[in-house]
Amino acid sequence: xSEIPYKTYLHESEMPKAWLNIKGFMKNKPEPLLNPATMKPxxxxxxxxxxxxxxVDQELNVTDKYIDIPKPILDFYKLYxxxxxxxxxxxxxxxxxxxxxxxxxxxxxxxxxxxxxxxxAQIYYAKEQGLKAVTTExxxxxxxxxxxxxxxxxDMPVKVYMVKVSYEQKPFRRNVMNxxxxxxxxxxxxxxxxxxxxLAEHPxxxxxxxCAISEAVxxxxxxxxxxxxxxxxxxxxxxxxxxxxxGLETKAAxxxxxxxxxxxxxxxxxxxxxxxxxxPFMAEKLEGKSDVRIIAVEPASCPSFTRGQYRYDFCDTAxxxxxxxxxxxxxxxxxxxxxxxxxxxxxxxPVLSKLYDDKYMEAKSYxxxxxxDAAIKFARIExxxxxxxxxxxxxxxxxxALECKAKGxxxxxxxxxxxxxxxxxxxYDEFLGGRMSDYIPTDxxxxxx
Amino acid sequence: xSEIPYKTYLHESEMPKAWLNIKGFMKNKPEPLLNPATMKPxxxxxxxxxxxxxxVDQELNVTDKYIDIPKPILDFYKLYxxxxxxxxxxxxxxxxxxxxxxxxxxxxxxxxxxxxxxxxAQIYYAKEQGLKAVTTExxxxxxxxxxxxxxxxxDMPVKVYMVKVSYEQKPFRRNVMNxxxxxxxxxxxxxxxxxxxxLAEHPxxxxxxxCAISEAVxxxxxxxxxxxxxxxxxxxxxxxxxxxxxGLETKAAxxxxxxxxxxxxxxxxxxxxxxxxxxPFMAEKLEGKSDVRIIAVEPASCPSFTRGQYRYDFCDTAxxxxxxxxxxxxxxxxxxxxxxxxxxxxxxxPVLSKLYDDKYMEAKSYxxxxxxDAAIKFARIExxxxxxxxxxxxxxxxxxALECKAKGxxxxxxxxxxxxxxxxxxxYDEFLGGRMSDYIPTDxxxxxx
Numbered sequence: 001x002s003e004i005p006y007k008t009y010l011h012e013s014e015m016p017k018a019w020l021n022i023k024g025f026m027k028n029k030p031e032p033l034l035n036p037a038t039m040k041p042x043x044x045x046x047x048x049x050x051x052x053x054x055x056v057d058q059e060l061n062v063t064d065k066y067i068d069i070p071k072p073i074l075d076f077y078k079l080y081x082x083x084x085x086x087x088x089x090x091x092x093x094x095x096x097x098x099x100x101x102x103x104x105x106x107x108x109x110x111x112x113x114x115x116x117x118x119x120x121a122q123i124y125y126a127k128e129q130g131l132k133a134v135t136t137e138x139x140x141x142x143x144x145x146x147x148x149x150x151x152x153x154x155d156m157p158v159k160v161y162m163v164k165v166s167y168e169q170k171p172f173r174r175n176v177m178n179x180x181x182x183x184x185x186x187x188x189x190x191x192x193x194x195x196x197x198x199l200a201e202h203p204x205x206x207x208x209x210x211c212a213i214s215e216a217v218x219x220x221x222x223x224x225x226x227x228x229x230x231x232x233x234x235x236x237x238x239x240x241x242x243x244x245x246x247g248l249e250t251k252a253a254x255x256x257x258x259x260x261x262x263x264x265x266x267x268x269x270x271x272x273x274x275x276x277x278x279x280p281f282m283a284e285k286l287e288g289k290s291d292v293r294i295i296a297v298e299p300a301s302c303p304s305f306t307r308g309q310y311r312y313d314f315c316d317t318a319x320x321x322x323x324x325x326x327x328x329x330x331x332x333x334x335x336x337x338x339x340x341x342x343x344x345x346x347x348x349x350p351v352l353s354k355l356y357d358d359k360y361m362e363a364k365s366y367x368x369x370x371x372x373d374a375a376i377k378f379a380r381i382e383x384x385x386x387x388x389x390x391x392x393x394x395x396x397x398x399x400x401a402l403e404c405k406a407k408g409x410x411x412x413x414x415x416x417x418x419x420x421x422x423x424x425x426x427x428y429d430e431f432l433g434g435r436m437s438d439y440i441p442t443d444x445x446x447x448x449x
Numbered sequence: 450x451s452e453i454p455y456k457t458y459l460h461e462s463e464m465p466k467a468w469l470n471i472k473g474f475m476k477n478k479p480e481p482l483l484n485p486a487t488m489k490p491x492x493x494x495x496x497x498x499x500x501x502x503x504x505v506d507q508e509l510n511v512t513d514k515y516i517d518i519p520k521p522i523l524d525f526y527k528l529y530x531x532x533x534x535x536x537x538x539x540x541x542x543x544x545x546x547x548x549x550x551x552x553x554x555x556x557x558x559x560x561x562x563x564x565x566x567x568x569x570a571q572i573y574y575a576k577e578q579g580l581k582a583v584t585t586e587x588x589x590x591x592x593x594x595x596x597x598x599x600x601x602x603x604d605m606p607v608k609v610y611m612v613k614v615s616y617e618q619k620p621f622r623r624n625v626m627n628x629x630x631x632x633x634x635x636x637x638x639x640x641x642x643x644x645x646x647x648l649a650e651h652p653x654x655x656x657x658x659x660c661a662i663s664e665a666v667x668x669x670x671x672x673x674x675x676x677x678x679x680x681x682x683x684x685x686x687x688x689x690x691x692x693x694x695x696g697l698e699t700k701a702a703x704x705x706x707x708x709x710x711x712x713x714x715x716x717x718x719x720x721x722x723x724x725x726x727x728x729p730f731m732a733e734k735l736e737g738k739s740d741v742r743i744i745a746v747e748p749a750s751c752p753s754f755t756r757g758q759y760r761y762d763f764c765d766t767a768x769x770x771x772x773x774x775x776x777x778x779x780x781x782x783x784x785x786x787x788x789x790x791x792x793x794x795x796x797x798x799p800v801l802s803k804l805y806d807d808k809y810m811e812a813k814s815y816x817x818x819x820x821x822d823a824a825i826k827f828a829r830i831e832x833x834x835x836x837x838x839x840x841x842x843x844x845x846x847x848x849x850a851l852e853c854k855a856k857g858x859x860x861x862x863x864x865x866x867x868x869x870x871x872x873x874x875x876x877y878d879e880f881l882g883g884r885m886s887d888y889i890p891t892d893x894x895x896x897x898x
Binding site: 005006007009011012013078079080090108109110149152153171172175176178179180181376379380381382383384385420422425426428429432 | 454455456458460461462527528529539557558559598601602620621624625627628629630825828829830831832833834869871874875877878881
């Protein structure tokens, strides 16, 4: 056995002090957000009614390579970071591969995922701006939980519009948010015009993420004191920025071990975890200092990279957001009920879309039964019960390791294990009981303009 | 801010290589288990039909101070250990106390608690003995989950009798065990005589831990090939031995930081977590090298230390086990529905009972509403959602810190945070909704002979 430990934790003093802004390293910048009313690039003035001022600055910042992490956020990170970089000795042995496999595990906090990295930042800037509350939406509940935790720490009221079907079927998720003091509203609700309209038209509706977003944005905009803002957990450039802490820690730990990755694998929904994980490695690649392979893994049921088009599209179903140039399946695309709820998004981070279009990264897709098969193998060998989203990266890493085995190549594979599957047991049960099916959308279903 | 980091992780090479057997340090040994048929001390021959041979050796070993941890168990520990020792800066500040507060967090593994430390050991010895399966019972499910995880890692079939009410109300817990390949049976079941008898007498019963134990023991004993054994997650001396890894890591981390605890607080149900946490500190105290205060915290609804009697009693309700000399509320005592399921046990570890009777440790009890109030305070400040069991220790530590504040004493307080509360959200919801009540048993209800 090698001298590399199973788990590597950075010392607190080795934690990153600045986030990495990947846009600062890109010669070909991503296309700007467009105001759909004018079709001109969004200005700070366009965005600050909805988002916190400092976060808008970060969203529009395409030049700075690094942005200092404010001390209160660093202190909050110390509550649950650094996260471990794990050498998957068991998985390597089970696969009988010459490859070395590492994973960065972001699930060791109560929210159960990497979402907390951006929640802390967004809540902090809201507090700094003197706001009285933030609003957001949540589907499965990980983002809402993360935001509630950060809200409790920074004493910032949080109002979460939770898709009604989750609100009713996942009361425990809602209860966790309540423990942290967040107000959780089943969406659609009668607290907004958007909610009331939907309820009038579809009285029995279970809600949708699109509707919950509309309610959360409206609740922020319609605060008569204009002292509330909306926050979002993925897709945006600012979220990738905050998530760069994942990749920076990963690189610092690998550097300590004297290990240089050949292949990096991450799951991709809106792109925040993947963008964060790859950030310092992509920066080196953009500077011509590295030829690391970067592989985005997405569900075959929602294949924005592998089957989408790179074009301007709305970020939401209701077409209320700015237009983003991104890989998209069309904002009207309704993903099938894949259990990796965090990957069910029609679009993709504009930054990652540009990097993919410029061939700095690859993408592949898997069906959910392939993914759950890998998840259960991983759980039994490595101990940790992975989230379905994260299990896409596990499947990608396993396939990369088997490719190494076939070719007799001793490569270094690093993947992102973004979270735990505690709240996804219904899906595991369906898989184990043989009741899970796969769905691959037809060409007609995607690319709806 | 001090130079002590928020979290201290030992390096893998600093992890304990041997368990600490507290009995080896005790001049006054705990009283032996008695065979109820003969009223003579249990021999190895009495115990090996039920338990693995090596585990019986450990159970009866009152002389060795340390017992080497076999390498396969050390390797398994590396999957989720070392666990962090956390400096509770936030809690200190919120309490405005001169005391320093540290906690050892055992919840960073999928089973969600310290139970995995003994599960791994017990499964390993079963494998080494060439057994074909182990049986156990589980109530809330943490022990069953831990055993399933260890079973998957060591390729040892695990059969879990899960109390029917939990089986039905906590399907997710059951599903997690299924993911790890364990067979989970709702108890009472028609697979054992004990189960069939109960079902015939009480057709609509929800089951009980006592009944599930009876079924699990019978299933082990009645294997026609005599190749199955029963395993238990707490109370036994062997379990305290395995859990000593908690205390040994805690002490190693504190030594690294140059910190010496004045007060150690742990929750106490069967006693395994507390016994493990205090082991090296108690050893020093027994050797006259330390005068550390050790405080056991238990629920007011099940107060074995604070209101029980120190006498021989059965370990189970059905009176099928050996007799143990311990603090007990009487084996017929039925604890009220306190949500800290892991602390609802009528007795207490014989080792800890002896140490308590010899005044090496103190005990105090709290009502569950006091405990949940502390739990929510802790979650909002420190981030981690604690298990109700662990929250007893939080409450004890907070009170010790407030005592330091009142007296102006800068003491070092260390407590054990044994697990997470993900599967206890119903209880949190009841507390937040003002629907949780306290129950303190009358004198007539306890000490039933």
